[in-house]
Amino acid sequence: MATEQSFVEVSYQANADLSAKQYFLMKRHTTAGQCAIVAATTDIPIGPLQNKPAAAGRAASIMLLGRSKLEVEATTDIAIGDKLGPDANGRSIKKTANNDIVNAIAEAAATSATGDIITGTVFPPVWFGA
Numbered sequence: 001m002a003t004e005q006s007f008v009e010v011s012y013q014a015n016a017d018l019s020a021k022q023y024f025l026m027k028r029h030t031t032a033g034q035c036a037i038v039a040a041t042t043d044i045p046i047g048p049l050q051n052k053p054a055a056a057g058r059a060a061s062i063m064l065l066g067r068s069k070l071e072v073e074a075t076t077d078i079a080i081g082d083k084l085g086p087d088a089n090g091r092s093i094k095k096t097a098n099n100d101i102v103n104a105i106a107e108a109a110a111t112s113a114t115g116d117i118i119t120g121t122v123f124p125p126v127w128f129g130a
Contacts, residue, residue: 007066010046014053014060022052023071023117024090025103026062035060037090045086045103047122063122067107070120074110082106083128084120092120100128 012026012035025038025045038045048068050061072078073091084092084104091114095102104120 008064009050009061009066010064011059011061012046014056014058016056017054018049018060019052019054021049021071021090023048023050023069025049025070025086025092026060026090035062038086038088039090040088041086042101043086044101044125047103048092048120065123066121067119068104068122069117070104070122072110072113072116072118074113074116077112078106078110078118080106080109085125085128091115095128098129101125102128 015029015034015036026035027038027043029036047063053060070092073087073093076094078094082094083102085095085102087093103125104122108118110116110118
């Protein structure tokens with residue numbers, strides 16, 4: 001069962017309807033004060049979206065630090081303790097390569113599935129050193 005325990009959250013304005021993107025990773029938008037869904041593995045995530053803003057300009061609550069649910073892409077199996085970071089669609093994936101961006105540790109496993117929701121400990125992004 002996925003769980004949440006917030007320690008630090010911030011609020012940005014959604015750049016679009018993000019109602020279907022709860023627990024996806026968000027990044028800073030090019031417009032000041034706005035956020036957008038992560039769209040590349042090299043995007044630097046703020047953290048996972050905690051609510052469902054249904055239109056541009058609505059408040060998007062993003063977790064910076066704490067335990068959160070995460071939407072994952074597990075075509076490569078995820079085990080408890082794996083390092084997670086962004087894929088090109090805003091989901092969290094297992095990271096193993098040198099210089100990958102990492103912003104969470106898996107607290108649950110996921111296998112062979114896209115769209116599973118697991119718990120992760122979220123922290124500010126760092127670059128993985130393999």
